[in-house]
Every structure is written in C-alpha cells, then in structure tokens.
Amino acid sequence: MPSLCRACLTLTETGTARCPACRSPRIVSHPELADLSIAHMDCDAFYASVEKRDNPELRDRAVIVGGGTRGVVSTCCYIARISGVRSAMPMFQALKLCPQAVVVKPRMAAYAETSRAIRAMMEDLTPAIEPLSLDEAFMDLTGTARLHGAPPAVMLARLLRRMETELGISGSVGLSHNKFLAKIASDLDKPRGFSVIGRAETEAFLETRPVRIIWGVGTAMQAALERAGIRTIADLRRWDRGDLMARFGQMGGRLYDLARGEDRRRVNRDEKVKSISKETTFDADISDADLLDGHLWRLAEQVADRAKAKGLAGRTVVLKLKRGDFSGISRRHALPGATQTADRIYREAAALLMPERGRAPFRLIGVGIADLCPAREADREGDLLDPDAGRRAKAEAATDAIRARFGRDAIIKGRALR
C-alpha cells in the first residue's frame, strides 16, 4: 500500500509504522493515495494560530479570538477547546468555561495577509483553487502529477509543511475524489491532519455517519430529515431519488447523490461574490434611534467601500437585526436600479429599519447588498422625487477621493459620530 511520510515527504510502496528514511511516525497510508486529486485544506484554529505566532507569550495559553464581552467566539485555540469553548459561542459563556483564556480582538488585516500568503503557496500546486473563507479552500490537483513530478498527496503534504515552516500556521488536508468527501476528510484528523477517503471505501465510510456531516444540512434541514425518519446516511440511502425530491425539492436530489458519495461539483476558481455585508454586535442592546442610525450609516459606508473596491453594485439592500433574545429579523428590498453608494444603501436600510423600530432593543445590526452586478450598471438613473440625490452622490465621490489621498478620517459625516 502506498505510504507517505509527512515529515520528509518520502513515498514508499510498503506501508510501515515509521518512515524508512527519517524514522518519523507521521505516516499516511492508503491504497488510493497516489490516485486521488481533489483536496480540501483547512487551517487549524486559524485566527488563534496567527495570534500565537505573532505573540509567542500566548503560545501555551488558551486563546479566544472574538469581539468584546458581548461578542461571540470567532476562533479559539486547541487549548481553549479542551475546556469546551467552541466558535460561535457567546463570549460570556466561553469565559465561564475557560476563565483563564486570553481574549484577543480579531485583527482581520493580519489574517488576510497570512491568508494571501497561503493562497500564493496553493497557487504553486494548482490554478484550480476555490477559497471558502480566509482559512480554507478546495483544490483540484487533477493532472498535475507530471508537472510536479509527484502525485497530489505529496504536493499537499509539502504545502502543509511549508505553511508550518514559512508561516507558522498548521493546517489539515482532506484528500478524496470529490469536494463533498474532501471536506469531510479534512475534518477527520484535526489538527495537523491528513485524511484520505478513497473510492473503494466511500460507501462504507458514509454508511454510519449522521446526515449532519453533509455540507448544507443545518439544524433546520436536520430536523426536517429527522421528521422523515432519516438520521444517518444509511437511512438516506433507503429512499429513492423521486421521493427525496418530492419531499425536499432540489436538495432532495443532492442528498440522494451525496449519500452515495457522489458529488459532481467542480472546484471553481474564484467563486463569484454573491453579496457584500457588514454587521456589528453591540456591547449592550440598543433601542436608541440615533445610535442605531449611526451604526447603520457606518455599516452602509463599509459595505459601499467594499463594493467600490470590488467594482460591484447591488440591486437589493438587506437589513439584518438580532434582538436581545437572539431572534433574528431579516428584511430585504429590491431596488429599481443597482447602487454602490453609501448614501443609497443607508437610505434603503433606514427605510427597512423604520417599521422594525418597535421590536428594539437589538443586539446586532447588519447591512448588506445582494443580487450583485458590475459597477457600471449602478446609480445610472436619477430620482425625479429626490433631485438632491445626484448632488449627494457627487459629494460621496469627492469624499472618497479625499479619503484615498488623506486617509479615512480626513473627512467624515456627522452621522457617523452618533
């Protein structure tokens, strides 16, 4: 059976417990090791790892990356995980579980920079990269063996080794024959994992797994499946395609295929951005209209900045609210024409917020644009009933120009100070 030493990258045909070359025990053996080429790479506790790398004092301490006392855990290191801390957990709960943890505010710029460096290393392996977020991506290495003079498994192990030595960040790789299984595999052996799911064992591997492992099956879908008596993939396999589709629509068809380990989705090089949004969780619940208004404006401005940077505009404005009891409200409004100006986004979001004011206090507010299109289609039509809109748009363009030259704080609206 082909075996790969993840320490020295030696590939042998006989599976041994230790590497014959360097005596390392970090061996991965699989009959299809040299034949599989779809991979999913996921960094281990990415934000926390970056923090530990940049501040060695944190190395042996529990680190939680997240915002404020009211925020949620974005990422926590493996030491914190021992105490039961998980990402997306409210901060107060995390600190109850792990009071000795060091809470670090996210430094997105640092993560983005490290992410770019990882991306550059992945580019050396294949151009077919589909990033899912800053810290994970799919890669399709099909047909690269000749070019690299080594099968994908070796190149992936090399990537992990480079990330550790050059960037100080560890990651886990899942290697399989499609995206669905690669994604599952990367999670099997975290951290510093390297897992392989081959064609031959696919069915047996999935058999006993809960439906939850299917990407896209969340709490709601899981409950719906449970009502149909489906808990495991084996349960799912007993249904035929027609019945699943009748009950779950399009998703039913996908479930049918995925239950059989079939996934024909390709690794899309840059998946198109579908929406741009920004949100903020308050330190204390807010009902004050002026305060909400200030947040709304700052978020609208951030969304507009991002849209302008990407050359995109949105035809729909989305407002997201979360109330004190965590219940969510989402409102969207389709515009007659696309926009990318903070002014329009803010005004539309404010109009969406107006009827919801009575449901305050809120713990979170978010603003976004969706149904995106190129910027050249944006803000082309004036409004007969709002003749000042054109002047405000010009003022915004001037503001952007001033900021580009003198920095973000060179000019701000009074509204932003609320």
Add this chain to the structure above:
Amino acid sequence: MKISIERGTLLKAVGQAQSVVERRNTIPILANVLIEAEGDSVSFRATDLDIEVVDRAPAMVERAGATTVSAVMLHEIVRKLPDGALIVLSEDAASGRLTVAAGRSTFSLATLPREDFPVMASSEYSSNFAAPAPVLRRLFDKAKFAISTEETRYYLNGVYMHVSTGEDGPVLRCVATDGHRLARIDAPLPEGAQGMPGVIVPRKTVNELRKLLDDDSATIAVSVSETKVRFATPAISLTSKVIDGTFPDYTRVIPTGNTRRLEVDASEFAKAVDRVATVSSERSRAVKLSLDEDRLVLSVNAPDSGAAEEELAVAYGDERLEIGFNAKYLLEIASQVDRENAVFLFNSSADPTLMREGNDTSAIYVVMPMRV
C-alpha cells in the same frame, strides 16, 4: 335563500367579486363572497378589507336570504357550466351548505355565516360627481403604468386623483410616478367635483375600476372623502380606502424650461427602441439617443453581448445631444401616444425629459434619463 339566475349573468357578477378576493388569505371569511337575495335581484359582495365590490344582478328570488361561500370556487363552477344554463342556488339551513344546481350537475358548497362577513363602514362622502366612463378610462389608463411598486414609498403605490388647474381652466387630474417616470393626465372638471379632496387611489383599486369602464355609454358616479373613494354604476359599486399618505409635490418635477424639441412617429420610435434594446444584457436596458439635425440614432452598446444601432428620420432642429434612457420606460411612454406624433422636450443629458402627444398638454409624461 333560493334563487334562479342565468349563467352568463351570474358569471359576470361573481367574476367581478372574486377578483377582489385575495388568493392568499389568513382570514377564511375573506375568501368568501356574500350572496344576498331580495326582491328580484341578488347581490354579490366581496372584500379584502381595503376594497369592497358589490355586484347586483337580476334573478328570480324564490326565497330571500343571505349566505357566504368561497368566491373562487363558485366562480370556477359557474365558469365550467355550459353557456345558457339556468343555475339554481339554494341554501340548506340544516346542513349549512349552498347547493348549486344546473341541469344534471349539482354542487354542494360549505358556507360561513353571513353575520361574520365584514361590511365596510359606510362613510360620508364630501364630494359626489358623475363622469363618463371614457373620461375616467383615459385618466387612469394613461397614468397607471407609472405607479410605483416600491413598498418603501407606499404613497406612490397609486394614482393621485385631484382637482387642479390646466391650461384651459379647472381639471380633474390623475398623476402617478415611481421616481423614474411620471404621468400627468387631465380631463375637464366634471360638474360637482370642485372642492374634491385629493386622494391616492391604490393600484389594486385602479385595476378593479377598469372593469367598470369598458362600456362607452356608461356614466360613473364618483364619491370621494378624505379616506375613501367610490365608483358606481347601477349594477356595480366599488368602494376603496385610499392610501393614507401625502403625494409628493409633483409640480416641481415637471420641467418647464426644456427647449430642445424632437418630434417623432411614436410607433416607429417604439419599434426601433424595442429592436435595438434586444442586444442589451443588463436588467435595465439602456438605450442611447443621439440627436442631430433631423436625425435620431438609437444605439445600445452592451460590452458582454453586442451592439445595435438604428437611425430614424425625425424633426429636430437644436444642437447635438446624446442622452440615455431605460428602454422599458421609453416603450411605455411611447405606447401612450395614439393620435399624433410624440413630442419630446429635452434640456441636458442629466435633466428630466418631457414627452407629450403633439401639442396636447392634457397628457404629459416626464422621464428621467440614464447614464450611458
């Protein structure tokens, strides 16, 4: 209750009523039509709580009474019965069902008690006048397309009917706008309409009203209050709440200083716009108008899909002008022109453009240009 009624008569009456009924309803009784039989006629009443329509039809009333049944179901049944059939509607008090019988067909429909049916509170109308159907038809038909569908500007979701002053004196005026285009239609002020409060007639009411206006010889009794409007013929009365909001001051939107005049055959123009817009891949299809001495070039340049150009002979004597519009808006206003040439009055490529039919100022349209 027991009545006999001719199928065609019943179909028309129920048809009118059922179109008011909202298809997705949370209050069961609102899906029903209230049937009331008395004397030698029967009335069908339906409502969505904002609009109420009452349709009266002659019938042979054997036993007076009233009940409610599903409007859509009754309409479907009557529609499927053969033309010319005599239909007997009879209510069985014991079973609480309404029997619909025609020839060999019998249907038995569940009913809800008439007492539960919401009847719109009658209101004091401050203004009552009569207007010929063709006059109202023109006012609303020509304005309708510009009604906004944006819920955030709910006060634009209807036609603003009010009294104003036109070039030849007082007029009954209908205005609609969505911020991109505006229609302003005038008719000579009918007797008795002076002092009428301005009201925003909701889109759905405008659509329902249209069904009362097909008969050229009909006269419509119009009643208006601050909160309601009513349109009635002897057979049908349509009562509607009006939109509770202030219609914006549209007068400052209508350009008065536009001097660059283009005259063009409206239907030729519309066809050409439609043709060139085909190549646009964008949601809002932008068409560029390039004007020069008696020459109009319509063009679309869509980077992803292609380009198109068409030239039209027009009357234009001003300096060169290039201006872009949403093709859909141009098509809509051009289709309002039915007798003479369309006259466009431009200012600059960023200012609102005015369009009218010949020199007729009783119907004018304003459209906002688009950056191209």
